[in-house]
Amino acid sequence: MNFDELVGGDDLTPEERARLRHVHDLLVEAGPPPDLPPALEHPSGPPADAEVVHLPLPRRAAAAALAAAAVVAVGFGIGFVVGHAKEKPTSFVTARVVSMHGNVPGRFAVLNIGKKDAASNWPMELTVTGLSPQLARKSYYELWLTKNGKATTSCGTFRVHAGRTTVRFSVPYSFKEYDGWIVTAERTGGHSPGPVVLTT
Amino acid sequence: MAYALPLRTIASVDSDGELIVRTADGDGSAFEELYRRYARPVFGLALRRLGDRNRAEDAVQETFASLWRSAGTYRPERGPGAPWLYAVARNAIVDRARRRYEPPVETPDEPADEAGPEEHAESAFTAWQVHRALEELPEREREVISLAYWSGLSQSEIAEFLAIPLGTVKTRTRAALMRLADLLEELQ
Numbered sequence: 609m610n611f612d613e614l615v616g617g618d619d620l621t622p623e624e625r626a627r628l629r630h631v632h633d634l635l636v637e638a639g640p641p642p643d644l645p646p647a648l649e650h651p652s653g654p655p656a657d658a659e660v661v662h663l664p665l666p667r668r669a670a671a672a673a674l675a676a677a678a679v680v681a682v683g684f685g686i687g688f689v690v691g692h693a694k695e696k697p698t699s700f701v702t703a704r705v706v707s708m709h710g711n712v713p714g715r716f717a718v719l720n721i722g723k724k725d726a727a728s729n730w731p732m733e734l735t736v737t738g739l740s741p742q743l744a745r746k747s748y749y750e751l752w753l754t755k756n757g758k759a760t761t762s763c764g765t766f767r768v769h770a771g772r773t774t775v776r777f778s779v780p781y782s783f784k785e786y787d788g789w790i791v792t793a794e795r796t797g798g799h800s801p802g803p804v805v806l807t808t
Numbered sequence: 809m810a811y812a813l814p815l816r817t818i819a820s821v822d823s824d825g826e827l828i829v830r831t832a833d834g835d836g837s838a839f840e841e842l843y844r845r846y847a848r849p850v851f852g853l854a855l856r857r858l859g860d861r862n863r864a865e866d867a868v869q870e871t872f873a874s875l876w877r878s879a880g881t882y883r884p885e886r887g888p889g890a891p892w893l894y895a896v897a898r899n900a901i902v903d904r905a906r907r908r909y910e911p912p913v914e915t916p917d918e919p920a921d922e923a924g925p926e927e928h929a930e931s932a933f934t935a936w937q938v939h940r941a942l943e944e945l946p947e948r949e950r951e952v953i954s955l956a957y958w959s960g961l962s963q964s965e966i967a968e969f970l971a972i973p974l975g976t977v978k979t980r981t982r983a984a985l986m987r988l989a990d991l992l993e994e995l996q
Contacts, residue, residue, distance in 0.1 A: 609956055613963065614981050615981070616982070628985045628986065631992065634937075634938050634988075635938060635953070637931065637935070638937075638938035640954065640957070640958040641848045641852055641942055642848065642852045644847060644848055644851055645861060647865060648847055651840055651847075651872060707954070709959065714959075714960060716959055772969070787861050787865070788861070
């Protein structure tokens with residue numbers, strides 16, 4: 609990407625431009641941050657055998673500290689889901705977002721994962737961009753959960769039209785057992801899973 | 809052209825060091841905030857070092873378990889929290905790496921042109937800081953940065969994808985870079 613195109617304009621002082629240029633270089637050097645596997649989306653909490661070493665406290669203060677710790681422990685792990693949830697106009701409540709990328713420029717997707725419903729299903733909304741529309745009726749795409757990068761469990765199939773396509777799924781799987789998602793190109797009667805077109 | 813910063817300012821946020829101290833006192837919310845800030849940088853560091861998502865995942869768990877246990881050893885007067893956390897993560901990742909048997913390799917006669925350990929370490933720390941800073945960006949700014957730098961999209965394509973004016977993309981991009989500059993200076 610071109611730095612001058614990114615920041616635009618000539619209203620920056622030389623010092624400001626140099627500062628932003630430095631950040632630009634750091635971003636290029638650092639590369640993209642990884643997508644967190646589903647199992648790491650939330651802290652698992654303090655380990656069961658964890659001990660916090662304190663200096664001796666007066667008994668009353670220690671009791672208060674224990675009570676406070678108990679309150680904190682009860683709320684542990686809830687913050688992320690609650691904190692990141694946001695209402696969309698279509699009423700799909702996103703708990704977390706996973707980005708997916710393809711092997712050609714302009715091909716990518718955003719997978720919004722909702723809160724688990726009362727029946728223990730996870731609603732998901734996938735928006736794909738840059739996938740080729742299917743010309744043949746037998747062709748479709750399929751979203752998979754992966755283990756060690758390999759497709760293991762299907763989350764559903766879909767077709768796309770030109771531009772951007774949004775589809776919804778609902779799956780009952782425990783995401784902790786998996787390490788990511790992929791989208792494959794499928795064909796009825798063909799070998800499945802087909803070639804990977806998007807991956808986390 | 810003026811670029812207004814959002815209402816949330818850096819000064820209003822607890823520093824990493826403050827959160828480590830509170831974690832040492834058993835404050836779960838402080839621990840959770842540190843997790844939010846650092847889970848991705850730790851995972852990125854582990855992936856670089858271990859090259860395997862499953863093992864990197866284990867290293868992240870170990871890093872935060874270690875953080876919880878050893879937060880009491882952090883001394884704010886010795887420096888900010890980010891380098892201390894980096895050391896905790898690095899130790900957990902190195903420990904994880906040692907658990908796999910790696911056969912010795914023959915030492916080459918000629919020095920390699922590839923980056924050595926120092927360059928790798930510096931690069932890893934840079935990525936650590938940048939990924940940590942990215943976690944603090946508002947979602948809409950992080951989105952344009954991700955699309956601009958790592959999706960291969962032009963700014964016009966980003967505008968089209970996000971269904972916002974091109975000028976808004978440019979404004980958000982510049983605001984994000986300015987905020988990242990502030991954050992990175994603070995982390996150092």
